[in-house]
Amino acid sequence: MKHTQDILDQAQGTTLLSFDIFDTVLLRPPVSEFYHFWRISRRFYAYLKTQECSPKLSLKDVFQARLLSWRTAYKEAPIAQGCREARLCEILNLMCVYLGCNLSHVQKLHQIELQVEGETLRLNKDLFKIIALTKAQGKKIVFTSDMYLSEEDIRKICHAFMPHFEWDAGYVSSDVRLSKRHDGHLFSYLIEKEGVSSEKILHIGDSFQGDFCHPRQKGCRALYWPRSFFWRSTKKIQERLFLVILRLYGIEGAL
DSSP states (O other), X not given: OHHHHHHHHHHTTOSEEEEOTBTTTEEOOSOXXXXXXXXXXXXXXXXXXXXXXXXXXXXXXXXXXXXXXXHHHXXXXXXXXXXXXXXXXXXXXXXXXXXXXXXXXXXXXXXXXXXXXXXXOXXXXXXXXXXXXXXXXXXXXXXXXXXXXXXHHHHHHHHHHOTTOOOSEEEEHHXXXXXXXXXXXXXXXXXXXXXXXXXXXXXEESOIIIIIIHHHHTTOEXXXXXXOHHHHHHHXXXXXXXXXXXXXXXXXXXX
């Protein structure tokens, strides 16, 4: 593959390789984030209806609460370097409050979310071969992700697909409240923590802005590894169709 050789070529002279996780190392199906939340909400609802929550609780209620808590958590997150980054625990706490459920359910909902996340992913085998090869060559291998999941959460998900592989470090926006997409401050944090010269770092990911432009602005090497045109086109079609379905069910106000 062309990308494979590009990484090996650009990795020459580096000491650290950084990889985006979702849609780079672990690949998602071509569905919208709203549909992903719908799948999670279905599992939440199946669990909550067996608990001492409101007997009138519906799947629609759970889905709307998941959307609203996601938006609110980002809106109310503390500002760091001009951006707000939320955490899953904050999202789930808000969701329980909105639904009138006891906060004791948060831990179980957290487990369910990670289970659903893992079930929808598949390993990018071509990229993993490069990861394993460069690690065997003595390079430090880390992941850098903009996500409301924690570093620990992402490690757990990765372990299911790469049981014999251990990341040297992980940098996640929710943990440090800094992001890749907002001026690349997460890369500045990585450079500082690793104590490595920026030109000795190569980052690979699927976002042109967050995984290519911003690390380069911080002095790192970067390689853009996008999903296929077919995948991106399919996702856009699915997003539009699912929004239409949600509006038919009267969920437009939560979007």
